[in-house]
Amino acid sequence: MISAYTGTQIREAEKPLLDSGMGAVLMQRAAYGLAHAVVSELRTRGSRLYGCSVVVLTGKGNNGGDGLFAAAHLAGRGMRTTAVLAADSAHPDALAAFERAGGRVVHLTEANAPDLAAQAGRADVVIDALLGTGAQGGLRGSAAALVSLLAERPPRLAVACDVPSGLNSDTGETAGPVLFADLTVTFGGAKAGLLADPGADYAGTVHVVPIGIEDGLPWPALRRLEPSDLATLLPSPSRRSHKYSRGVLGVVAGSTAYPGAAVLACRGALAAGVGMVRYLGPPDVADLIRQSCPEVVCSTGTVADTHVQAWLVGSGMDGADDEQMQHVRDAADSGLPTVADAGALPALPDVLAPQVVLTPHAGELATLLQRLGAGMDREAVEAATLAAARQAAGLTEATVLLKGATTLVASPYQDFYSQSDGTPWLATAGSGDVLAGVIGALLAQVGSDVGRFRAAGIDPDERWAAIAAMAASLHARAGAAASNGAPLTAGRVAEAIPGIWDKVSALSNQRPWERNSRSHRLR
Ligand SMILES: NC(=O)C1=CN([C@@H]2O[C@H](COP(=O)(O)OP(=O)(O)OC[C@H]3O[C@@H](n4cnc5c(N)ncnc54)[C@H](O)[C@@H]3O)[C@@H](O)[C@H]2O)[C@@H](O)CC1
Numbered sequence: 001m002i003s004a005y006t007g008t009q010i011r012e013a014e015k016p017l018l019d020s021g022m023g024a025v026l027m028q029r030a031a032y033g034l035a036h037a038v039v040s041e042l043r044t045r046g047s048r049l050y051g052c053s054v055v056v057l058t059g060k061g062n063n064g065g066d067g068l069f070a071a072a073h074l075a076g077r078g079m080r081t082t083a084v085l086a087a088d089s090a091h092p093d094a095l096a097a098f099e100r101a102g103g104r105v106v107h108l109t110e111a112n113a114p115d116l117a118a119q120a121g122r123a124d125v126v127i128d129a130l131l132g133t134g135a136q137g138g139l140r141g142s143a144a145a146l147v148s149l150l151a152e153r154p155p156r157l158a159v160a161c162d163v164p165s166g167l168n169s170d171t172g173e174t175a176g177p178v179l180f181a182d183l184t185v186t187f188g189g190a191k192a193g194l195l196a197d198p199g200a201d202y203a204g205t206v207h208v209v210p211i212g213i214e215d216g217l218p219w220p221a222l223r224r225l226e227p228s229d230l231a232t233l234l235p236s237p238s239r240r241s242h243k244y245s246r247g248v249l250g251v252v253a254g255s256t257a258y259p260g261a262a263v264l265a266c267r268g269a270l271a272a273g274v275g276m277v278r279y280l281g282p283p284d285v286a287d288l289i290r291q292s293c294p295e296v297v298c299s300t301g302t303v304a305d306t307h308v309q310a311w312l313v314g315s316g317m318d319g320a321d322d323e324q325m326q327h328v329r330d331a332a333d334s335g336l337p338t339v340a341d342a343g344a345l346p347a348l349p350d351v352l353a354p355q356v357v358l359t360p361h362a363g364e365l366a367t368l369l370q371r372l373g374a375g376m377d378r379e380a381v382e383a384a385t386l387a388a389a390r391q392a393a394g395l396t397e398a399t400v401l402l403k404g405a406t407t408l409v410a411s412p413y414q415d416f417y418s419q420s421d422g423t424p425w426l427a428t429a430g431s432g433d434v435l436a437g438v439i440g441a442l443l444a445q446v447g448s449d450v451g452r453f454r455a456a457g458i459d460p461d462e463r464w465a466a467i468a469a470m471a472a473s474l475h476a477r478a479g480a481a482a483s484n485g486a487p488l489t490a491g492r493v494a495e496a497i498p499g500i501w502d503k504v505s506a507l508s509n510q511r512p513w514e515r516n517s518r519s520h521r522l523r
């Protein structure tokens with residue numbers, strides 16, 4: 001499990017060490033980790049090190065200090081280093097070390113910003129050390145001008161020091177221009193803003209460098225499940241299992257206009273290991289399901305007389321079908337874990353419960369928030385995904401999974417997950433229906449297995465968010481595997497799920513020391 005923290009949490013964890021006079025040591029660790037990451041990245045790219053040109057953009061705070069000390073290390077390896085000082089001062093010890101190592105210093109002004117941007121654009125490496133966790137708002141003045149110009153002609157390798165400057169390290173929100181990084185080298189722990197869109201767009205690959213504050217870190221602001229977590233959390237049947245003990249999912253989905261959504265939701269659920277799927281819906285949709293997924297049991301009863309462990313409601317549903325909408329409300333009211341997708345979202349009461357997992361994309365979340373009186377349109381949701389998901393979970397008291405390139409899950413309590421394991425090829429019609437099926441299948445199988453989550457360090461009351469994150473990760477990994485860089489259809493995402501399940505389950509046999517490393521990369 002990868003944990004991410006707000007800038008404030010990281011600074012509080014640093015404080016006892018700073019108070020005991022360890023500040024310079026922490027900075028050296030950060031700078032060495034940054035320099036080492038730059039060297040590794042250049043080697044991976046097959047670039048030479050000696051004579052390689054490095055431009056470090058520096059602000060006046062400790063972030064600039066990290067950048068200057070790192071550049072001093074790189075100068076010591078024979079790289080041609082230039083520091084662009086964007087403020088009227090710079091970290092004095094770091095600047096002195098940089099100059100001693102033979103680095104060249106230039107001062108940024110409004111007038112020379114275009115020249116320096118052109119120079120940085122030609123460099124082999126640009127290190128962005130303008131602002132870190134101490135940023136108040138975005139880049140301003142000549143630093144903003146430089147970064148805007150650099151965006152037009154980006155360098156071969158842009159490396160952000162701790163966070164891309166101008167990005168809010170707590171939320172991933174931006175104010176003003178931000179340089180897109182290929183690699184963000186972040187210190188002491190991942191910052192939550194690097195794992196939530198739009199911050200994740202700017203961060204590139206995130207590399208965490210431990211600096212010795214890790215034991216003082218609090219409960220993370222955000223977590224990310226890794227394959228080894230899936231290996232621990234995914235169920236496997238015991239020798240005496242039968243289809244009912246393995247979990248039955250009830251599906252209320254599809255309409256005459258969108259019958260395929262019900263089929264895809266059922267396929268997602270079947271592929272994700274559920275013991276049985278029972279379908280409740282219009283006869284024409286049921287006929288299509290019988291033809292496409294003969295494993296599904298179609299019935300005509302009500303929610304109350306359909307015996308299941310979890311419900312999936314809403315995919316491809318038509319709000320005009322009163323009977324179906326009544327099923328949706330009954331399922332959400334049943335107390336059973338329920339995934340509520342697409343057409344179910346407008347039909348549900350405002351206040352729900354944590355075992356109800358809502359699965360909006362940004363547009364649907366904006367509509368939901370507007371209904372609840374929180375005025376956010378789609379653009380506002382996309383600009384502040386973490387805040388929007390948190391607000392929706394708080395207002396509805398449900399678990400909210402916000403779909404997108406990064407999928408965020410917010411529990412109504414304190415747990416948040418960010419999964420980004422997929423491929424943009426997943427943005428294809430029906431892909432969300434498959435995801436709803438996977439969530440439903442996992443709710444039915446492990447929703448009541450409190451011990452499984454407690455053993456994995458997850459508060460049992462917060463397990464609904466963990467289940468949604470597990471499903472998002474499985475779905476995204478299946479999509480990436482099925483696509484392999486080429487176009488994808490939703491049905492193929494479902495087909496790829498058992499293969500991914502098998503692959504990650506194999507990790508549970510791995511030796512624990514193979515799962516840990518001191519410094520790690522986030523995919
Ligand atoms: N505290 C420590 O000992 C450590 C801090 N580390 C580094 O220190 C960074 C935090 O350092 P600081 O607290 O000095 O903060 P920053 O370096 O992020 O920047 C703060 C400085 O920039 C100015 N500033 C803030 N917002 C601005 C804006 N929008 N435009 C222009 N100037 C602005 C502030 O007045 C302040 O002088 C971390 O991101 C990390 O890189 C690491 O060296 C590890 C150890």
Ligand SMILES: Nc1ncnc2c1ncn2[C@@H]1O[C@H](COP(=O)(O)OP(=O)(O)O)[C@@H](O)[C@H]1O
Nearest residue numbers: 403404405422423424426427429430431432433
């Ligand atoms: N750019 C992207 N990169 C990775 N995954 C994406 C991207 N865009 C969308 N997805 C994923 O694809 C799925 C799309 O779901 P949704 O928008 O509900 O589509 P539909 O309604 O057609 O089924 C979600 O799981 C979402 O997280």
Ligand SMILES: [K+]
Nearest residue numbers: 128131163165
């Ligand atoms: K930075």
